[in-house]
Amino acid sequence: PEILCCHLGTAFLKLLSYETCDIKSFEFVESPPVDALRNAEKLLEILGATQDGKITDAGKKMAQLSLEPRLAKMVLMTIALNLPTQGLILAAISTVGGSIFFRAGSKEEKIVCDKRKIRFCEERGDIITMLHVYTMWNDIPETEKNKWCVENSINAKSMRIARDNYKELLHTVQGDLPRDFVEDRTLSTEVLDVLSWAILECFGDKLCFFSGHADVGYHLACDPSTVVHIHPSSALMMIGNLPQWVVYESILVTNKEYMMNVSTVGEADLLD
Structure with missing residues (x-):
């Protein structure tokens, strides 16, 4: 079934969009781990998709997109930012x-x-x-x-x-979108600055800071005891760039915990 394949947060949004559905009592085909359920609920709250366990107007729009919640949030943000x-x-x-x-x-x-x-x-x-x-x-x-x-x-x-x-x-x-909407793929420095800020806003709970040593890697900002590394295939590793601050999309566990789809975070954006 499709619900087995989709992101848990996406499944939550879909279920919450049916206002008669009670997540607490919903019978999943395979019950997710309790921690996974809590994390999904927390993420939706952080992204503004839910409030007090209820879906928000933004959450209803995110549910229509059938995307991982962070990406759905990014779509809504960039529309509001005229990008x-x-x-x-x-x-x-x-x-x-x-x-x-x-x-x-x-x-x-x-x-x-x-x-x-x-x-x-x-x-x-x-x-x-x-x-x-x-x-x-x-x-x-x-x-x-x-x-x-x-x-x-x-x-x-x-x-x-x-x-x-x-x-x-x-x-x-x-x-x-505006009635006069025209596709615009401009990627000026100003546009990229705004997009980088939007990425931080959507993946901010996965913020990491550099330890200062490549072998040691990065520490998760919300839990400095957690150490992660940029995957060798990352664009940042390919050009030898180890920024002070980064966010990531997911973790790949092999002999180390590797961050996948890593994005640089500017210090000015952190101050904002």
């Missing part, structure tokens, strides 16, 4: 973020792929890097897109999925 196109692309591309760059083959072939990736890497981190990749791909003529992807070690299928997701999201939020 709907960029926000929708950020959300759409983040849904396939782990498969944008293609890296396979022999050791030599992987090195070639890594060198190609470096050209796209942004010091603002992985999400903004993916935004730039999508914008560049979108500007390529349709008949040349596959060739461009091969030449740049980009996963063509993932890009098409991201475009489909973007179109679906655009259709969903059409009623919240």
Whole structure:
């Protein structure tokens, strides 16, 4: 069933949008761990999707998007900040973020792929890097897109999925956009500053600070005893940039706990 595959916070929002549904007594196909339920409830409260256990107007809009709650919040924020196109692309591309760059083959072939990736890497981190990749791909003529992807070690299928997701999201939020809405993919420094701030607002509970030593990694701001590392595939690692402050989307546990989809946080944004 679909409910087994979606983010728990997304499932909560869907259920809460049916005002007759009581989360406390809802019979899940497979009951999630108690801690996971509490964390999902806490996240929705932080994002403003719920208040006192009830769904808010913002939460109802987020539920319509069928996105992970943080990404849904980002869409609503960027619409309010008059950057709907960029926000929708950020959300759409983040849904396939782990498969944008293609890296396979022999050791030599992987090195070639890594060198190609470096050209796209942004010091603002992985999400903004993916935004730039999508914008560049979108500007390529349709008949040349596959060739461009091969030449740049980009996963063509993932890009098409991201475009489909973007179109679906655009259709969903059409009623919240101005009547004279025109797609604008401008990525000026000012626009990127606003988007970086929006990313912080949506992933702020996953804020980390650098220990000062690459081997030690980063400490979670809300729990400094928790140590995490930037994944080697991150755009930040590819260009050798270890910012003082970062936020991340998820954790991959192997021999270490690695942050995935990491974004740089400016100190000015923290002060705000």
